[in-house]
Amino acid sequence: MTEKKSVNLKKSFSDFFSYIGRHKVALFVSVALSVIGSALTLIGPGKVGDMTNLIKDGLTGTMDISAITKIAVLLAVLYLLGFVVNYVQGFLMATVTQRVTQGMRRDISEKIDRMPLKYFDSHTIGDTLSRVTNDVDTVGQTMNQCFSTMIFYIALLIGATLLMLHTNWIMALCGIAASLAGFAVVVMLISKSQKYFILQQQELGGINGCVEESYTGLQVIKAYNGEKSVQSDFHKRNEQLYDSAWKSQFLSGSMQPLMTFAGNFSYVVVCIVGAVLAAQGKIEFGIIVAFMLYIRNFTYPLQNISQALQSVQSMAAACQRVFEFLDEEEMADESEKTALLQEVKGNVTFNHVRFGYNPDKVIIKDFSNQVEAGQKIAIVGPTGAGKTTIVNLLMRFYEVNSGSISIDGIPTTSLTRENLHNLFGMVLQDTWMFEGTVRENLVYNKQNVSDEKLDEVCRAVGLIDLIDQLPHRYDTMLSDNASISAGQKQLFTIARAMLEDAPLMILDEATSSVDTRTELHVQQAMDLLTQGRTSFIIAHRLSTIKNADCILVMKDGDIIEYGNHETLMAKGGFYADLYNSQFEQAS
């Protein structure tokens, strides 16, 4: 377990470092500046020590003011220089960090377009979303806060150790031993407290889930007098959370005083040892003063490094999730494909199509059919029968296992996906609209569409009244909570498809939650859309597809029957059953 974890850690870091490779120069400068900065910080104490010695000498004899001033000026310059170096370093790091996270976000977003739909159908949107935002943010923050300070503090730690040893090894060893002893306790405590943090996170997640569920289902809770039972569940969780919450809060709050004490402890040890040595006349007083500062330069980085190490762990986890996504399998490269379909008639041939979402579970076993240009194909079946499978295959969102689908005799697999998508217009049941103006939603990525053309299409689908009512017509902003009904959204997507004006059409009919009057409009608009185009219609209402040229009846993923209405009714199979069921009286 730990073995595996450390390997992953290593992998995510090597990925990370190769990823930030493009900022090599800035990073190198940043590291160099860190080292210079820590060196400057370390020269300070020695000089302050010298200055103290001079002042101390002045206690009994004459004060060598000019020498003191010289050191003071030198120190002032050093400090200012240190300030500049540190700031430039921080500035650079902030810049690099932002560029890296920007690049990561861009890469993830572009990656989305190169991945097969299979990935998104089997992963939640929330999961992908949290990689783009939370995980990248974590990487960015940790990088900014810990990464630069880490180098600085490591350099400082090493420098301070060497300098202390050089100045006086007895005091150095005593000081280092004292601070290390202190930190051993802190590290022990951190590892002990880890379980409370995890517990708190889990319980917090649990209680948040409980809140979410209760609030969204409040109507039901009230109607069923379920208040008491959800409240008792909530308060029980709340009680448990209190326990782990205060414990983890307390433990994390104790780190700081403990670390401070570890610092103070070594400080006192250095003072005492120094005083003893000074009293014996083995060292000068200035060394004690210098050591008081050195030891701070030793314990302070220790505190910071141990804190940074904690965040680095969460960063490694975040990195891993980001790179895991970036390493996902992509769709096959199509740059070598040369076949290009531009003028199509719209003959579609299914030739021994075999398909399964899982290779070991084939759902469409062997389907062949010939669709003539301009025909209307209806796909019917109960909910969950896999009606969208046909769409997935036609659009090559998924690839067939064997067999082929051809348009005008050319197998779709020999076309680029881009070319194929250009041939199809598509209206899906989930009406997809985005925040933007009406125009942007209608025109989408098509160029040069005139207002006259927009008017024409909107009139055709029956949207023009709505458009005229909007304050800025086509330039009205549509946001999430805009008062556009589901039916109107459907009309928008139909208009969008109409503007695209593709030779083949895929339509998913409106659901029952669309109001009936708009539905009439939708139906008329859809009829208009399918005129003269080979169209595939996923039908939910049987009365509307009776005039289809071919009906594909699906059940449990497979196409179990096909033919026109009359032949299917005559056959008396599943379709006939389905069709008749809607007229039987419930009694």
Next chain:
Amino acid sequence: MTKIMKYLTKRQCMWIGICVLFIVGQVWLDLKMPDYMSAITTLVQTEGSSMHDILIQGVYMLLCAFGSMMFSIIVGYFAAKTAAGLAQTLRGKVFDKTISFSLEEIDRFSTASLISRSTNDITQIQNIIAMGLQMAVKAPIMAVWAVMKIAGKDYWQWTATTAVSVFILMIVLAIIIIFALPRFKKIQGLTDNLNRITREHLTGIRVVRAYNAEQYQENKFAKANDEVTETNMTANRVMALMSPTMTLISSGLTLVVYWFGAYIIEAAEVTEKLGVFSDMVVFSNYAIQVIQAFMMLNMIFIMLPRAQVSARRICEVLETRSRIQDGVGYPSTAKQGYIEFKDVSFRYPSASADTLNNISFTAGKGETVALIGATGCGKTTLINLIPRFYDATQGQVLVDGKDVRDYPQKELHNLIGYVSQKAVLFSGTVTSNIAFGDNGKGEIHAEDVHEAISVAQATEFVERMDGTYDAPIAQGGTNVSGGQKQRLSIARAVARKPEILIFDDSFSALDYKTDRTLRSTLQKKTKDTTKLIVAQRISTIKDADQILVLDHGKIVGKGTHKELLRNCPEYLEIAQSQLSKEEIEND
């Protein structure tokens, strides 16, 4: 924030008192330490002082450091308990309050906002109390005390140096607050924006691909990404000033104090020189403490506004009183399963027009009353008045002959089995979902659960689930399909054995066959139960005893299917959109 403090219990107030006491003690110890240091300095400087004396001072100093740590941990303990305790109280209160809200209040706040008020905002308060409490108490005490100690010593040069340092610190912090903080606030909005675009990309991935709009989407993302990056970059570059400034000020301060010290000692009487020297060492320590205190004060000013916002959001919830309160009377009625609307009108609080207009109808025991009409015509609003999710603005809603406002809500809900439009399931098991809540008739037994499930046509899939009736249901019912969810929520209503069943478009996700069988079984098993059905499909309601056709909040038709086909044009229009000509004429 002060309002929130009201919710502290007596014990927690006591804990805060203890905290203050220990913080004072801690500051005293922290400030005492330099005294011992000065004593050590003097001893070392004095010829012939004994080793023993130096050690004693050292031990005192160490005791101080240890005491300071212990005090700080004790403070941390009580602060953590207070913070977690307050969070628990608030969380519980906000939850109970929200559960008591009627839909009117829920609409006003929005569910999403209520969720974040009960979770994030409270966590925010907990963190502020745990960290801020210590800082808020400690910073002023430390600042004042340290200043007093400094001011007590009669060296204006040093005091002036400290004052100047504090002044510089304040200026830099002001710069950070003015330039960086607003940007950090802005980042939140920009990140939401980025999230939205990615979410759009993911939810519409099929549309994006079908329209070859990958590049379009990419450009949009790049714009949002750049905005986030630039804002972040500026903010972080300003923030990068913080740490170098702190280093510069603290080391510069020591330097200047020593520098001036040289002159002061030079000018001092020979006998006083040693005293001035140890004062100098001590003073530089105090000065650093002052700087730290101001730094802490500043942190509070950065944290406080955020806490204020959270506190206000929490208080808003706690101070809201539900408009709908229990009726006082306990009406015992002779009638059963009887609903009457007497000239009912309803208007949503912020709306400018009535959603329901003069609605009157009655439903007797065992009758089925159906509601049909376009979306937004007020069907759901109408049935929401029966369980008192809202109260009518005018007129009366009577259940079993009594005004619903006269019932205690619990008693009213006991009479009703309500199935919401969006099927709601809770995490738990199939059985816990069906036997949910309390119907005032004692526990709902396993046989009742099985029976209800069989009425709802759910037996087949429930028995196929892993664990059958005890199969786990995930939060939000994500592990069952839409149609299955709907059937389970119907079973839940049936298991209550209510006098009145209300279905708010609850058959929409079922295919025709299941829909039909379910309704005929329901009719058989619950003959005496009054049913109110909202539907979109004519086929669902064709055989109702009474159909109400709603249009823009008014009843425009009342009667049976056949009557309405003849005398209600709105109904005919709906029928025509769903059924073919022959089907209408056949009736």
